Amino acid sequence: MANVVVVGSQWGDEGKGKIVDWLSERADVVVRFQGGHNAGHTLVIGNVTYKLHILPSGIVRKGTLSVIGNGVVLDPVNFLDEIEQLRAQGVSIDTNNLVVAENAPLILPLHANLDQAREEALGNAKIGTTGRGIGPAYEDKIARRAIRAGDLADRDLVVAKVDKLLFHHNALMRGYGRTELTRDEIVEPLMALAPKILPYVGTVWKILDEARKAGKRILYEGAQGTMLDIDHGTYPFVTSSNVVAGQAAIGSGQGPSAIDYVLGITKAYTTRVGSGPFPTELHDDVGQGLGERGHEFGTTTGRPRRCGWFDAVLVRQAVKVNGINGIALTKLDVLDGMDELKVCVGYRLGDVVLDHLPASSVEQEKVVPVYESLQGWRETTRGARTWADLPATAVKYIKRIEELIEAPVALLSISPERDDTILVYDPFTD
Ligand code: IMP
Numbered sequence: 001m002a003n004v005v006v007v008g009s010q011w012g013d014e015g016k017g018k019i020v021d022w023l024s025e026r027a028d029v030v031v032r033f034q035g036g037h038n039a040g041h042t043l044v045i046g047n048v049t050y051k052l053h054i055l056p057s058g059i060v061r062k063g064t065l066s067v068i069g070n071g072v073v074l075d076p077v078n079f080l081d082e083i084e085q086l087r088a089q090g091v092s093i094d095t096n097n098l099v100v101a102e103n104a105p106l107i108l109p110l111h112a113n114l115d116q117a118r119e120e121a122l123g124n125a126k127i128g129t130t131g132r133g134i135g136p137a138y139e140d141k142i143a144r145r146a147i148r149a150g151d152l153a154d155r156d157l158v159v160a161k162v163d164k165l166l167f168h169h170n171a172l173m174r175g176y177g178r179t180e181l182t183r184d185e186i187v188e189p190l191m192a193l194a195p196k197i198l199p200y201v202g203t204v205w206k207i208l209d210e211a212r213k214a215g216k217r218i219l220y221e222g223a224q225g226t227m228l229d230i231d232h233g234t235y236p237f238v239t240s241s242n243v244v245a246g247q248a249a250i251g252s253g254q255g256p257s258a259i260d261y262v263l264g265i266t267k268a269y270t271t272r273v274g275s276g277p278f279p280t281e282l283h284d285d286v287g288q289g290l291g292e293r294g295h296e297f298g299t300t301t302g303r304p305r306r307c308g309w310f311d312a313v314l315v316r317q318a319v320k321v322n323g324i325n326g327i328a329l330t331k332l333d334v335l336d337g338m339d340e341l342k343v344c345v346g347y348r349l350g351d352v353v354l355d356h357l358p359a360s361s362v363e364q365e366k367v368v369p370v371y372e373s374l375q376g377w378r379e380t381t382r383g384a385r386t387w388a389d390l391p392a393t394a395v396k397y398i399k400r401i402e403e404l405i406e407a408p409v410a411l412l413s414i415s416p417e418r419d420d421t422i423l424v425y426d427p428f429t430d
Contacts (some may be wrong), residue, residue, distance in 0.1 A: 002212070002215065002216070002217050002218065002260055002428075003212070003217070003218045003219075003220070003258055003259055003260045003261070004023065004027075004217075004218075004219050004220070004259075004260065004261045004262075004263055004427045004428060005220040005222065005245045005248040005259050005261070005262045005263070006019060006020050006023065006219065006220065006221055006222055006263045006265060006328075007222035007225070007226060007243065007244060007245050007262065007263070007264055007265070007318075007322050007324070008222060008223075008224060008225030008226060008228075008243070008264075008265050009225060009226050009264035009265065009266045009315050009318035009319065009322070009324065009327065010225045010226070010227055010266065010267060010270055010271070010272075010311075010314065010315065010318070011224075011225045011227045011228055011234075011270070011271065011272040011273070011278075012039075012223070012224040012225040012228055012273070013040075013225070013267070013271055013273065013296075013298070013299075013305060014225060014265040014266055014267045014330055015265060015267060015328075015330035015331055015413060016041060016221070016222065016223075016265045017041030017042045017043050017052070017057060018042075018043065018044065018330070018413060018416060018418065018421075019263070019265055019328045019330070019411060019413065019421075020041065020057040020219065020221045021043045021045065021057050021060070021061075021418070022411075022418055022421055023219050023263075023427070023428065024056075024057050024058040024061050024064055024219055024221075025061060026217060026426075026428045026429070027058060027064060027217045027218065027219035027428070028063075028064065028065065028211065028216035028217050028218070029058070029064065029065045029066075029067060029208070029211050029216055029217070029218045029219065030056040030057055030058025030059075030061075030064055030065070030066050030067065030218075030219045030221055031056060031066075031067040031068075031069055031204075031208065031218060031219065031220045031221065031248070031252050032054070032055075032056045032067070032068050032069060032072050032221055032223065033069040033071045033072065033220055033221075033222070033247055033248045033250075033251030033252045034069075034071040034072060034222065034223060034224075034241040034242060034243055034247050034251045035072060035073070035134065035223035035224055035239065035241050035243065036054060036072060036073040036074065036075060036107055036132065036133075036134045036137065037053035037054040037075050037078045037079075037082075037107075037132055037300075038053075038129075038130040038132050038134045038223070038224070038239065038300060039052075039053055039054070039223030039224060039300070040052075040053055040298065040299025040300035041053075041057055041221075041223075041299070042299055042416075043057060043060060044416045044417065044418070045060060045418065048089065050086065050089060050091070051299060052082065052086075053078065053082060053299075053300060054068070054072070054074065054075070054078055054079055054082055055068075055079075055082050055083070055086065055093075055098070056068065056221050057221055058219065058221075059086065059091060059093060059097070059098065060086070060091050062092075063097075064097065065096075065097055065098075065099065065207075065211070066097060066098045066099070067098075067099050067101075067204055067207065067208065067252070068098075068099070068100040068101060068104060068204075069101050069104065069204055069251045069252035069253065070101040070103040070104050070204060070205075070251060070252065070253060071104075071241065071242075071247055071250060071251020071252065072101070072104050072251065073104070073105050073106070073107050073133075073134060073137040073138060073141070073241075074100060074104050074105070074106055074107060074149060075106070075107035075132070075133070076106060076107075076190070076193045076197050077193065078107075078132075079100075079197070080193065080196055080197070083098075095199045095200055098200055099200060099201075099202040099204060099207060100149050100197070100200045100201050100202070100204075101149065101201075101202070101203075101204035101205075101252075101253070102148065102149055102150030102201050102202065102203060102204075103148050103149070103150065103204075104148060104149045105137055105138075105140065105141040105146035105147070105148050105149075106137070106146065106147045106148065106149060106190075107132070107133045107134070107137040108133070108137075108147070108165070108186060108190070109133075109181075109186070110133075110136075110165065110166075110169045110181055110186065111132075111133025111134075111136040111137045111140070112131060112132055112133035112136075113133075113169075113173070113178065113181075114133070114136040114169060114172060114173075115129055115131050115132065115133045115134070115135060115136055116131050117172075117173070117176040117178055118135075118136075118176075119131065121176060126275060127236065127237055127238075127274060127275060127276070128237070128273070128274025128275040128276070128303075129239075129274065130300050130301055131301075132300075134239060134240055134241075135239075135240040137240075138240040138241060139240070140165065140168075143168070145161060145164045145165055145168065146161075147161045147162070147165070147190075149197065149201045150201050152190070152191075152193075152194035152197055152198055152201070153194070153198055153201075155187075155191060158187060158190060158191065159183065159187055162183055162186045162187050162190075163183060165186075166180075166181060166182075166183060166186070169181070204252060204253055205252065205253025205254065206253075208252055208253065208254055208258075209253075209254070212254070212258060217428055218258075220245075220248035220252065220259070222243055222245070222247075222248070223243065224239050224241075224243045225243065225318075226243060226244055226264075226317075226318035226321060226322060227272075227314060227318070228243060229241075229242055229243045229244050229321075230242055230243075231244075232244055232317075232321045234276045234277050234357075234361070234364055235359075235361065236361065237274065237275050237276025237277065237361075238276075244321055244322045245259065245262045245322040245323055245324070246322075246323075261325050261326075261427040262322050262323050262324045262325050263324070263325070263326055263327070263328055263410060263411075263427050264315075264318060264319060264322060264324035264326075264327045264328070264407065265327070265328050265330060266315055266318075266327040266328065266329055266330065266405075267310075267329075267330050267331050268310060268329055268330065268331050268332045268334065268335055268397075268401075269290050269294070269307065269308065269309060269310050269331070269334065269335065270307070270308045270309065270310060270311050270314070271290075271291075271294070271296050271305040271306060271307050271308070272305065272306045272308075273298045273301070273303055273305050273306070274303075277361065277364035277365050277367075278306055278308060279308075279311060279314075279344065279347060279357075279364075279367050279368070279369045280308035280309040280310070280311045280342075280344045280369050281306050281307070281308040282307060282308045282309065286338075287306075287307040287308060288307075289338075290307040290308075290334060291304060291305060291307045293334045293336075294307070294331055294334040309341070309342045309343060309344060309369070309371065310341075310342075310343045310344065310401065311343075311344040311369070312343050312344055312345055312401060312404035312405055313344055313345065313346060313347060313354075313355065313356060313357060314344070314357055315327075315401075315404075315405045316355075316356075316404060316405045316406055317356050317357055319405050319406055319407045324407050325407070325410075325427075326407060326408050326409065326410030326411075326424075326425055326427065327405070327407050327408070327409055327410065327411075328409075328410060328411035328412070328413060329398060329401070329409050329411070329412050329413065330413040331413065331414075332381055332394065332398075332412060332413070332414050333380065333381045333382050333414045333415055333420075335376065335377075335394075335397075336377065336378075336379065336380050336381055336382070337376075337377075337378060337380075338376035338377075339375075339376050339378075340373055340374070340375065340376055341373070341374045341375070341376045341397060342371040342372070342373055342374070343371065343372050343374060343397075343400065343401065343404065344369040344370065344371055345370055345371070345372045345404060346369075346370040347367035347368065347369060347370065348367065348368045348369075348370055349363055349366060349367050349368075353370060354367065372400075374393070374396065374397050374400060375393045375396070376393060376397075377391035377392075377393045377394050378391075379391045381394055381414045382414055382415050382420065383414075383415075383420065384414055384420075384422065385422065386422060387422065387424075398412070408424070408425070409424055410423075410424050410425040410426075410427060411423055411424065411425075412424070
């Protein structure tokens, strides 16, 4: 297998950073294909912690090419800041190991302004976005007025596009009672950044095509999770991009046949940041315990994550809409010491039991989980290196999950440490 896509199968924060880092050691190229700096991937290597928002996880590995595809929305200020932060931690970054697609749309300060103005106006009905301008930037892409990374080489084009953007955005700012922006406020800072950004800009689809022809291993690194997908998630409480595996092809300029294996990162319980339906959410001590033991605070916003039982119905749906071949089950150790574990196996909606999450947001709020109860384990799973090191009830829990979600466990992660990973199937070599 040469090309692997990693996606989150819940609401993000499944522990993708660690698994992607683990796989990126085996990859020649790591590609981000959607989202922006709303993502937060934490890598722990030795005793150094790296926090990434926009740069692909391969960036911390020597000899790996990191690629930001056209499906990503790029904030140039955040991009350059993150490069500097990582350099300060000793990571070497230059145009030999980092490329940005020339057709990737840019996030400008006016996008974050609009994101925040909208959220404020929505009050209690807010989406709970990261406030980073992701949604408004994608809107401008679809509305065909976005400034793209390669445009920075042409000042006249940037000025013309800024005028077009301001015509639209200032009308909205007036509506929200906010201060309007001027052309110079946008153009001058952007053009000052241009010479620093342009050296990284390249023709990504071509670079990836050549890498593929040369037999390189390519890892496509998804951000967020399936239930935050603009089409397949809990709409409208979603992010503004397609996060499912098919987007890896579109968001990097490759065909669907470029993908050999889809790995779904799946937490051994469920969490969600921001608003929206969450059928198995726990509002009691059990939920609080999961949050504390799992250190469930958002990497990007620091907000506490909502916690709940494992939802097999939701993950099975993610397996189907992504074409997941196998999952990496993460944070199993957070369940250590619990007597009973519940797993959602269906949703009751009125008189019927559903085997999937309905698309209607009204029904998503109404469904009541049908639980199956499983025995927990008292022992610690930390430090386990093989299946045989795990308590028998932990193995039973995993096997039942595999059965319910209709996908096998390829990797099992039992702590943030890289070595605490049990490999069942190597997506790159098996
Ligand atoms: P946005 O992506 O900032 O527009 O936020 C939309 C929704 O996606 C909110 O509920 C966010 O909390 C959620 N979200 C965005 N990025 C991430 C992520 O990387 N992990 C988890 N949730 C995220």
